[in-house]
Amino acid sequence: GAGVSQSPRYKVAKRGQDVALRCDPISGHVSLFWYQQALGQGPEFLTYFQNEAQLDKSGLPSDRFFAERPEGSVSTLKIQRTQQEDSAVYLCASSLGEQETQYFGPGTRLLVL
Amino acid sequence: AQSVAQPEDQVKVAEGNPLTVKCTYSVSGNPYLFWYVQYPNRGLQFLLKYITGDNLVKGSYGFEAEFNKSQTSFHLKKPSALVSDSALYFCAVRPQWGANNLFFGTGTRLTVIP
Numbered sequence: 001g002a003g004v005s006q007s008p009r010y011k012v013a014k015r016g017q018d019v020a021l022r023c024d025p026i027s028g029h030v031s032l033f034w035y036q037q038a039l040g041q042g043p044e045f046l047t048y049f050q051n052e053a054q055l056d057k058s059g060l061p062s063d064r065f066f067a068e069r070p071e072g073s074v075s076t077l078k079i080q081r082t083q084q085e086d087s088a089v090y091l092c093a094s095s096l097g098e099q100e101t102q103y104f105g106p107g108t109r110l111l112v113l
Numbered sequence: 114a115q116s117v118a119q120p121e122d123q124v125k126v127a128e129g130n131p132l133t134v135k136c137t138y139s140v141s142g143n144p145y146l147f148w149y150v151q152y153p154n155r156g157l158q159f160l161l162k163y164i165t166g167d168n169l170v171k172g173s174y175g176f177e178a179e180f181n182k183s184q185t186s187f188h189l190k191k192p193s194a195l196v197s198d199s200a201l202y203f204c205a206v207r208p209q210w211g212a213n214n215l216f217f218g219t220g221t222r223l224t225v226i227p
Contacts, residue, residue, distance in 0.1 A: 004156070006156075031213065033214055033215075035214075035215075041219055042117075042203055042217030042218050042220055043215075043217050044217070048213055048214055055213075091157065093157075099145075101159055102159075102215060104149070104156040104157040106155055106156040107156050
């Protein structure tokens with residue numbers, strides 16, 4: 001079946017621009033996670049949804065980062081007033097339940113100039 | 114606090130030889146342990162996991178991993194490496210209770226030499 005999809009795959013933004021990154025989880029998956037992967041590093045947790053409820057946003061680096069999942073399916077990660085340090089790959093993962101295996105999308109590579 | 118260490122940035126092995134990619138972890142309580150593989154411009158692909166039970170876990174593409182509680186390790190192994198196994202490998206841990214997110218190591222780049 002279809003896996004996790006993310007769009008766009010690549011995004012170039014000028015410093016100060018707002019960006020929106022989309023994640024389509026595997027159908028029926030209740031849990032959805034966002035991670036940030038800097039160059040040469042492992043993914044780091046940003047935020048977690050169970051259905052439409054954002055249960056953990058402790059990893060969001062600043063109040064410029066905002067995530068939503070209004071209908072419990074598609075999720076959007078929004079970054080306002082992008083900075084160069086936001087350049088990274090943003091990975092989305094979904095799982096059937098909170099303790100099930102997480103399956104990752106291909107990621108969105110964000111470059112802030 | 115939860116953390117994962119992958120002590121080797123790079124591992125090189127000859128095709129057909131056994132391979133080992135090392136991982137040690139620190140977690141509160143019982144660990145859930147995972148291995149993922151990342152190919153260029155691709156997301157993370159799930160290889161295998163340890164939740165409970167047999168310490169030797171078998172996964173995709175002939176990979177296996179051994180959970181060692183006393184050494185807090187979860188090394189990834191394969192008896193005979195293929196060139197196509199060349200990729201970036203990540204170990205991850207999640208505590209049995211508490212945080213639902215994964216804590217990743219910094220990755221190990223495996224190169225299999227023909």
